[in-house]
Amino acid sequence: xxxxxxxxxxxxxxxxxxxxxxxxxxxxxxxxxxxxxxxxxxxxxxxxxxxxxxxxxxxxxxxxxxxxxxxxxxxxxxxxxxxxxxxxxxxxxxxxxxxxxxxxxxxxxxxxxxxxxxxxxxxxxxxxxxxxxxxxxxxxxxxxxxxxxxxxxxxxxxxxxxxxxxxxxxxxxxxxxxxxxxxxxxxxxxxxxxxxxxxxxxxxxxxxxxxxxxxxxxxxxxxxxxxxxxxxxxxxxxxxxxxxxx
Numbered sequence: 256x257x258x259x260x261x262x263x264x265x266x267x268x269x270x271x272x273x274x275x276x277x278x279x280x281x282x283x284x285x286x287x288x289x290x291x292x293x294x295x296x297x298x299x300x301x302x303x304x305x306x307x308x309x310x311x312x313x314x315x316x317x318x319x320x321x322x323x324x325x326x327x328x329x330x331x332x333x334x335x336x337x338x339x340x341x342x343x344x345x346x347x348x349x350x351x352x353x354x355x356x357x358x359x360x361x362x363x364x365x366x367x368x369x370x371x372x373x374x375x376x377x378x379x380x381x382x383x384x385x386x387x388x389x390x391x392x393x394x395x396x397x398x399x400x401x402x403x404x405x406x407x408x409x410x411x412x413x414x415x416x417x418x419x420x421x422x423x424x425x426x427x428x429x430x431x432x433x434x435x436x437x438x439x440x441x442x443x444x445x446x447x448x449x450x451x452x453x454x455x456x457x458x459x460x461x462x463x464x465x466x467x468x469x470x471x472x473x474x475x476x477x478x479x480x481x482x483x484x485x486x487x488x489x490x491x492x493x494x495x496x497x498x499x500x501x
Contacts, residue, residue, distance in 0.1 A: 258289040259356075259416075260336030264318075264326030266297040267500045268344035269306055271462060275344050276310050282353040290353075293333055294344075297326040303344075322433045323412070331427065336419060343413030346373070347460040355457055356416050367449030368408075368442065370415035371457025378463035382471060386463075389475055390455075393482070397453050400486060401446060407486045408451035412438035414459040417445065424448055434496040435477065436485035443486055468499045 261279050265272055276292065283290045293314045294307035298321040307315045318329035331339055338360060342348060359369050372390045375383060397409035415438065422428075425444045432440050445451045466474055477493055484492035 258336060259291075259338040259340055259353075260330075260334035260419075261290065261292045261340045261342055262295065262327060262330030262334060263293065263342050263344050264295045264297055264323055264330065265299065265303050265307065265344040266321060266326070267299045267301045267303060269299075269301045269303050270500075271345040272303060272306055275342065275346055276307070276313060278347040278349075279342065280310070280312070282348050282350070285350070286353045286357065288353065288357060291334070291336060293330045295326040295330045297321055297323075297329075324428045324430065324432050324434075324437050327437075328428045331419075331422065334419070338416055339419055339422060340416045341413065342459070343461065345462040345464070346413050347376075348414075349458055349460065352457060352459065359452070360416070360418070363450065363452075365450045366418075366452060367421035368410060368415060368417040368445050368451045369457065370410040370438075370442075370451075370453050371459065372411055372455060373414060373461040374458050375463030375466065376460045378466055382463065382466060385471055386466070394453065394455075396482070401451065405446075407439065407443035408446040409453045409482075410438040410442040410451065411453070413461065414457070417441075418449075421445055421449055431489075432485070432491050433494070434491075435493045436481035436491040439482050439485035440489065443489075464499045465497075469497060 295316045295318050296304040297318045316333045318326050400406050401408045429440050442451050480492040
């Protein structure tokens with residue numbers, strides 16, 4: 256069994272995917288660990304599938320039903336690793352990311368999921384500061400929900416790792432969620448069987464295209480409402496999402 260499986264859902268990600276895969280492969284080489292990389296070509300109409308297949312050691316899985324959760328599930332079903340690393344196709348893992356993941360799971364047997372924040376590399380400095388403030392606020396709710404209320408935890412979708420056995424134990428990804436709230440729902444259900452940790456020591460670079468498309472205040476409110484709905488009502492507040500791949 257592979258030690259860690261990277262699952263990268265990709266819908267029309269021809270522009271960003273090569274950089275994402277190159278960063279993952281570089282991290283695997285630096286760490287020397289056993290790993291596999293799976294790209295889920297999720298109903299793409301561009302060259303995403305061909306680009307993924309051009310990387311010799313990358314496994315390509317086709318998922319014709321469009322949806323983030325559907326793509327994550329398809330990748331998980333193909334994966335063989337004891338750890339499943341979920342990295343979005345416009346996200347770049349930073350140097351040392353994998354070493355920190357492996358150290359945390361090795362040292363903490365009760366840990367079932369680990370996650371960190373995004374650093375948006377293509378937005379203004381003021382926007383990055385605002386996003387950081389949003390994460391600090393979110394961290395406060397993470398502490399409250401996990402350690403005080405015991406109702407859940409926090410994961411950043413596109414930058415989190417989960418134990419395969421734990422994901423199987425909770426029944427996998429929830430089909431009620433297609434996009435918004437899927438990470439919060441997963442954190443809530445995983446928190447019932449083990450430790451779900453969010454740490455600022457596991458950052459990943461990502462595109463801020465959704466922030467630029469929808470606006471910082473609107474997207475912040477949308478994520479906040481879906482966080483509350485997924486935590487306490489166990490369903491998404493927002494069923495639809497805007498396609499930002501132009």
